[in-house]
Amino acid sequence: EAQVTQNPRYLITVTGKKLTVTCSQNMNHEYMSWYRQDPGLGLRQIYYSMNVEVTDKGDVPEGYKVSRKEKRNFPLILESPSPNQTSLYFCASRRTGLGTEAFFGQGTRLTVV
């Protein structure tokens, strides 16, 4: 089954404690991205990757890091989480090219206290 898998689904952490949210896709997609969803703001892109070892900032990259060492994996790293990073996070993947469908993971609800 074609899917994007994120882990964990729920996470509560304390300010400053490094964490990683994993994302893996089995569709051999080149393009992967991370979004955060906040009430009234919709989805905003954090980082994206066009292919292995190629990453770039989205609209709200501050406080986040990513890496793309393998085509299927695109982890999101918060090195020093803060309460304003409490949000719902989604990983997505798609083929490169115009008008292609994005496939989304189930989401990770992160709370930073």
Next chain:
Amino acid sequence: AQSVTQLGSHVSVSEGALVLLRCNYSSSVPPYLFWYVQYPNQGLQLLLKYTSAATLVKGINGFEAEFKKSETSFHLTKPSAHMSDAAEYFCAVSGFGNEKLTFGTGTRLTIIP
């Protein structure tokens, strides 16, 4: 720059009534337009997309949308609402030569029995 505006953060309709969710876009190039649906505690899934082949686009679950260039709109409709349509709906745009997918702020659809 590209953007989408969704009018109405909350829409309520009676079961069996017409569903109309509004989306207006801004793009300096011919756009690709998408509607995604998010059911509670799930990721987003594609309802339909416009890629210039036809102005009236049919999607899953009886939804359709019409691209109107003169009005820069891509409104989503369904003739008869069902209880299972209760969800949040997102309009998104990407432009020719631009891989980025930009989302609107979302419309939460409530179905009244």
